[in-house]
Amino acid sequence: MSFRARLNLFFLLLVVVPLIAVGVVLLRTIDGAARGKVESALASEARAVSSVAREQQEAADSVSGQLARDRALAAALERGDTAAVRARAAELLAPTTDARRIRLTLKQGGDVVDVGSRTAILPAQHTLISPKDKRPLADLETSVVGPKAFVRRVTRLTGREVQIRNASDGRVIAGVVRTTGVIPGPGEVGATGKGGFTAVTIRQRGFGPGAQDVVLLAAGTQAKASKGERLALVGTLILFLALAAAGALAVSRSLQRQVGELLAGAQRLGRGEFDQEIAATGDDELAQLAEAFNAMSRQLRRRLDELQAERARLRAAIRRIGETFAANLDREGLLEIVAQAAADGVRADVGRARMAVGDREEIALTGELGDLEAVIDAAESRVRGGGDGLVSDGELHALAVVMGTEGGLHGVVAVARREVPFTAADAEMVSYLSGQAAVSLENVGRHEEAEREAHTDALTGLSNRRRFDELLAAAVDRAHRDGRPVSLLVLDLDRFKEINDQHGHQTGDAVLREVAWTLRSGVRGIDAPARLGGEEFGVILPATDAAGAITLAERLRIGVEQIRVTSSTGTELRVTTSVGIGTVAGASAETGELVALADGALYRAKREGRNRTVTADASAEQG
Template identity: 40%
Template structure:
């Protein structure tokens, strides 16, 4: 027997047996795959039903405060007038578009109006004026039939909603009275359905079962078509293999070599490698498929590269958000970009009291529309939308956490199609998050400012004073510069407190602090050192400059007048100690000690005066 014949027989032998096995395994996999796809799709559709139920309950929950805070209903319930409570509840049901409204307490149901066919009930606890639990409020604006139709519209499958006693709604005829299984197969009207159910809370202690049904006929049909297709492919391949065995044997080695070389180049990342596809045999087809696979791999890698770029962009934006957590302008820029990208807008911007703070995209012919919608949102203090021939715009006011203060407005715009309801909802959510972020920044700045500011005087506190002294002393040492320090103490301040009271004493301390602040430069650091003792750090100032500032402050304090209870005027004075590096000291503690020592020399020398501190060996200023 020739090699060609043996090769043909060998080829047939290694093809027939594996193909039978492949057919068996493939048919089993097709069945399992189609059923798995059907189950996965059913679970996804079930999640849609869960989401619709949750959204309906959330919608009802938004209406609960209007019922729970209704004064007439509360009065009727408190007075035990159930008839009046029921009438008022019926009015509220009609006004709010509720399907059912139920109020109960420990004694049982007090009010129950509307259809018993309501689902997706929102539950709130009712409290009396003392904050004690009074009862429970349940309400819903969705009936079971409406819910079932909505789920069928969104999920595209049949729905059965069953209460504890009977079927509340169904999109199929003659649904069974029994509760359908959580997962399984049921027969309805001679048709098998794959069913997935989930429990949901209804009114009172009732548990509602929501079942999603998918016909198995379509699954079996898909299995049959897939098996037929797979069988046809296998049969065709088998016939081609037998028919072309002789021809394949002649070019087998060369073609295998071509494939091997192309595979090696592909493994090295060279996707330009192409297998020669001469002829019309199976190897030529395989070569074509190989080349197609190489092109697809190249395309997939390109897609992965683009996805990686998008992921990196998202991660960078997230990193920017973390890095700029307390940077108002950076947060606004990130918030505007995220909001505009999230709703597919052409652009967006944030404006505040200082004008435009951040923008992405050009306004163009939509500028007037955007200005109008922003003005409307600022005037009403509520989200606004405006459509024009050229496009649409949305605006959302940025509010402070407390009060009615509006910090600014975020707006987006798009040419062409208007914004969908889901896009509007997402925009208002994202804009609200921008407002929360800005409020967090403002609160942080307030806390940060309070942490280093004395509440009574408005000056820096002792901690900030010490930090500033340390940094300025180090800067003066590094650059061989001067650093001045003035310390002052209000004369006879204890007598002011004892004679006129601490309230007047606080007024005196605040007024003296104001004079000190007004006489200080922008770079100076006035601070409350302790009690009635104040200080001011003077970067770049020598001893004579510190002395001159102290004299100006002393003169300003002398001019202060405070009304007294006896109709006269209270006047105060202060004593000052001026020191500087290097004239008075060479380090942090030495400078404070020198200024403090000079202050007490001024006290002992008659008060209402300024004394300089000169360290030993230093030449006093002329």
């Protein structure tokens, strides 16, 4: 075989085989893309289904609250009368309430009362507590929706075929009946064992130990490329093959003379050696090809240098973001680093990050604004109004993106520079950095909120027992160091249990909130009121002797005595409190001693008739 024939054969093989491989890969790719679209859509629809399920469970939770307040049901549970419980539960089914199924597991004896539709799904769970002695009476499970109604709603929402299955045995409870074989596990998207479906499974809690799986099905044809797409791809590949064959025949003779040099030059390019260019002799296509190789080599060399510099900038920016994520939830530090990283990432002269925190705005700035202030302000204003955030006056250019999350955190990251306008790639980079920062800033807010919740009583808004103990220990420690007195008031509402028993816990909660407001508004700025538990409150009085404590205690006691709360039946209730005072001072001050003194004085106030103030040394009493 001649060299020309071998060269033609080599050229054909070099072109044809890769094109066929590319064709196979592209066919798989477009199939994979279609499958990915279906799986992404199913995953999004699964989240929507979970939201619908939560709505139904919240509705069931509301009905459970009604059942928990039913006196007849509570009385039957108190007596342990299973038959009465069953009868009353049946009466509470729809239309009395929205409940379709009620299941009660009695704590005493372990009997199970189950009334209503056995196919009802998505139950809410409650534990019923005795209002008398606070012991648990029964575990309550309530559902307000059946599987068929839920299937209809999900079908309208997603347009998919829907199944509801028993999680334990895979039996179809409601929805379409399809032979699918094995389905994906809970929370997973994938192909079924049979039928060629793509499915997603959403597991939901059922009654008792059971569970149900909600399965969304997509036909197998939706996960493959269309016939038209396949024909277009095959036609394109055939066209490329024909052109390649014609080109091989046309250039084979001229390739013989210079193929060696071109091959050597191509091998150098393949090894990444861009410094040595290919010698281009003559004026034919091969010479132009050699010059094209040389131009490509120069361009690749420049682009490689740019990519290396860009990679260094990106690494520095990402490292700053990572450092901030681990910077002890420092909001101010995070904003500064985001501003710096955004400016460095797009080679801007100025970077600014700003966000609202409560009623104030925090701003971090890197670089000097100068003549860029007007254009960066305009970009921020545009993006807040829903625009694209790109502003330019010909010489000065700015880019701004919103920094926000689904949780509602909002701020703006903006950059500005001179001469070179910003590109879509720059906007993508700043958007990525602001998105990462937004997640971290949201975590800062959650951390702060968790700190507040950990130290606050949810009902009254006062400090809780944990925070009270911390503040008391700190106050006694200061008294120990400074030699100054510290006093403690312990207040216990008189006959508060009678209010709860006779007028209900909602009225009792209203009384506790009014008492908390009285304490909060009646103490000094340095004092620390807290709810210690139940109807017991405490007030820490730093740098206060017994006489000052008595004066403040009496003011609070009288304030509580003036509280008026109207019950649900219209009865106006009054409340009084007994107050015990303890005082310690100097080097002998101890937390345990202070608490014991105040508690002892409180017990004396209770024994001596309530609605009075008693101090531990008995030197002064009021009431």
